Structures are given as C-alpha cells and as structure tokens.
Amino acid sequence: MKRIDCEMHVGKFVGDLYEWLDHPVGPEELEAVLDEHKFDMTLVMPPTLQSPDNAAVGKAIRGHPRLIGFAMINPCEPDGGVAELERSVGEWDMKGLKLVPLRHGYDIDTEVPMRVMKCAERLGLPVSIHSGAHYCLPWQIADLARKFPTVPIIMDHMGWRYYVDGAINVAMTTPNIYLETAMVSQPGCIKLAVNKIGADRVIYGSDYPTGDPASMLATVKAARLKPEEEAWVLGGTLGRLLHIE
DSSP states (O other): OOOEEEEEEOBOOOSGGGTTOOSOBOHHHHHHHHHHTTOSEEEEEOOOOSSOOHHHHHHHHTTOTTEEEOEEOOTTSTTTTHHHHHHHHHHHOOOOEEEOHHHHTOOTTSSTTHHHHHHHHHHTOOEEEEOSSTTOOHHHHHHHHHHOTTSOEEEEGGGTTTOHHHHHHHHHHOTTEEEEOTTOOOHHHHHHHHHHHOGGGEEOOOOBTTSOHHHHHHHHHHTTOOHHHHHIIIIIHHHHHTTOO
C-alpha cells in the first residue's frame, strides 16, 4: 500500500501561529517532507482564506505527480461555489472538495453547502470537512453525510479535541464517514477509532504546516496498531478512496 498524507497545504501563511514559518510553502518543500517521513503522496489544499486560491495550488503542483489537489470551496458564494469547484476539477485536475465551515461561517447541516455537495456528487469526488468546533460538530457532519450516501466524507481531525467520541459514534452508523487523524495527539483516540469502525475507515493526515508529520506519526505509532491496521491508516484507506493502486 502507498503511504499517503491526507492534508498538506501550499501557499503563504500569516498570523501568530506561523511566526516560525518565514517563507511560503511550495511543492518542493512538501516533497522533501514526504521523503523525510517516507510517504509516497499527499493531498494538497490552499491556506484557509475567505476566498481560497485554488488556481494558485493548481499551478504550483502541476508537474508534481505526488501532490494531489483538493479544492477548498466557500459555499457562501452566490452560486454556492459550484463554478469554482468545476473549474478546479476541469482546469487543475483536482480530485476532491474541502469544506471549512468554521472559517466561512455556516452550519454544515444547513442548505448552504447543498449546491456544492451536489456538484461533488455529480463529479464523483470525495469531500473533506473540518470538524471539532461549532458549525461542524460530528453529528452535523453526519446529517450531511446521510443526505449523500454515495459520497465519501472525510471528517478531518475526527472531532478533536472534545468530540472524538461523537465522531466515532456517528461513523459507526454512517458508513460513508471516514475519520482523519490530523492534529489528534492522543493515541488512544486513534486506537479506539480503529477498534470501533475498522482501520479501513481511518485516514492519516498531518495538516502541514499547521501540524507536523513527526508528531502526527508518533501518535499513530503510539497507538500500537497491528501492522496491517497501520498500513490502512497511513495510506491504504485514502488510496482506495482515490482509486490509487
């Protein structure tokens, strides 16, 4: 199985959390991080802005086959973000949709994301959704997932920090929900998710540069999964969703 990171970003990052980062993140840096931690590929998204620059991501990763674009869409746009998603797939060959309700200010279980979700369904795209805070609590994401049972829904951060139990509970009854590990620092949470829903529905992510693969991988290792379980978490599950051999 290939090792695939579910969440990395290219672009310029600003704010107090990024004072340590004195340069924009480019594709060569991501490839170096992948090499350092023995990963084959990663999903790549833009920084979380009001109007995410998917075109910049598409241009940056073109010619870098290890980097797979996911379009970050603000569904509060007049057309629900549909044109931007279609453009990202058609022009930049992006393979999925990323939603961040906390940043863009809408509840995920309302009508706001419906148009772009229907577009993702039509295009056959998996959807990655930020979780763990108001606007995007696990049961809200589950409500959306049940409306689109054929769309794989990746619950980023698996409800971390206070709603991991809720994320696991809704995943147990909603088979198109997958739980992603980025920013989760308790190995017991990852072990519990694997035990409850299976390693083939748990997905590793680092959220670089907000998170770092060194600490994220250490948490997975500390969970003491069986070798075959760890292989699914570190890339097998995501590879299957994206039809990567």
